[in-house]
Each structure stands twice: as structure tokens, then as C-alpha cells.
Amino acid sequence: MRYVLTNNLANNSCETFNVSEELKDLQAIEKSIIKRYRKNIWSKFIKAIKEYELIQDGDKIAVAISGGKDSLLLAKLFQELKKNGKNNFEVEFIAMDPGYHKDIRKLLENNCNYLNIPVNIYDADIFEVADKIAGKYPCYMCARMRRGSLYAKAQELGCNKLALGHHFNDVIETNLLNILCAGNFKTMMPKLKAQNFENMEIIRPLYLIKEEYIIRWMNYTGLMPLNCACMVSAKKIGSTRVKIKQLIEDMEKDGFTNVDINIFRSAQNVELDRVLGYSKNGEYHNFLDDY
């Protein structure tokens, strides 16, 4: 294995990405998406779009780029789709600078330039505000503010969809996090209508792509993506999500076959006759209601 992704559970919520391949030219990078990574990236991207009906004729989609590996791949996938697939939609690439260090901002700009992604970068003082008003636990507040800001920008550009770079592992980690830490069963949906922004939806086209292949692709490009660009929590907060990721990896090592797929499928195969209660449209139902 040529890439290194290290997690230090004790004091670091960030993943460190070390690139071990030499820099590839743009043509090779673009080709790799549909050739070298056809099975594990391109086909899964197309499958998610079809299976979850993520794109409709006439859509204008804002692709949100943080500069990390996931959203860089997402942007390139959309470009390839326009080149090689149906061209029934429009796309805008947006990146919000929440108050990055100037070197991080430069890295984001350079990577987008190199990858020929015409990105619209705009400023928002999210880090400063999250730090001020959310004190010790800024991450939740930061995530909510980021989402709101991206919705607003997408709407301003006339988009009706916001594409985010969440992938398969984000989905299964969310399932487990909710069970183990929140005591409920909720998954991260492949698409979702915005509550506070009219006619706006989130879509997650990387839904079926495993993180392992995103890391491989990123490493293949030879580019260093942004990782751990946060200026607020830095290394202070140990991430529960990292522990969940580790738990899944440990189970796989211990011989639980298909544990990741099974966690994923658990949200596909819910038997409503075999649960004690569930809520729909804000209304709670108990199994005794129609026993």
C-alpha cells in the first residue's frame, strides 16, 4: 500500500494524508476516474445517481468543494459526467473560505487550478463566529453554519441542488454513531430537501463510494488535498467519529465479513413490524398502536 492515512485517537480528530505518488498530469487524472477507478469510483457514482434519482433534467447543481479529497473527487466526477454522460444539467463549483489560514487557501486555489475546476471561492467568517458563540464544542455549530452558508450561496447562483462529498463510510459511521451515541436509528440520506431554503435539495453522489478508493485516487493524482483545515478546534477535540471508524476497521480485522456493507444495508432493510417505535412526519408510533 502506497498511501498513508494515520489516525491518532488520543488527541487528534484529523486524518493526515500523505501522498506517495508523483504528480500526474490533468489528462491522466481525468482518465483515471473512468478507467483505473471505473469499478470502485465511476460506476458507483453513476449507480448512486440512478438508484437515488439524484439528477433531473434542467437541474442546476452547486458542487461544494472544501478542498479535501472527497469534494475534489466529487467535482471531477461531475465534470466527467458532463463530458461522458448525459448533459441534462448545469453545474457551479463553490468553495466557502470559513477563515482558513492563508496557506490553506492557497492550497485550495492551486489544487482547483491544477485540476481545471472553475471554482467560485467566497469568504464567510464561520470559524470566528463558531469559536465565539459555541465555546468548547464549536464543531456542531460550525457544521450547521457551513451548511446554511452553502445553501445561501447555491441559491444566489440560481441552483436548486447542493452536492456534498459525503461517501459510503460517512454513511455507515453515521448509522453506528446514532445507535451507539444517540440511541436512535437514523441514516445519512442520499438526498434531502432543505428545510429553510425553498426548492433546494442536498444530494450526495459519493454515497456508494468507499473512502478507501477515494484515498487511492487522491494518492494517484500526486496532489496534496486539504486536510484538517480547521482553525478552531484544531487538535483539542478527540472525534467520536474517528473512534467509530476504528471500531468498524477492528471488526473487519477480527473477521466480521461484510460488516461495512451490513451496516449500510441495515438502513435499507428496516422491518417496521419488528421495531418498538418509530416516528414519521414528526409523529411517534408505538408498536402497540396497531398490535
Ligand SMILES: Nc1ncnc2c1ncn2[C@@H]1O[C@H](COP(=O)(O)OP(=O)(O)OP(=O)(O)O)[C@@H](O)[C@H]1O
Ligand atoms: N468550506 C467549504 N466549502 C465548500 N464546501 C464545503 C466546505 N466544507 C464542507 N463542504 C462540503 O461538505 C462536505 C462535507 O464536509 P466535511 O467537512 O464533513 O468534509 P470531509 O469529510 O472532510 O470531505 P472533504 O474531503 O470533501 O473535505 C464536503 O465534502 C463538501 O462537499
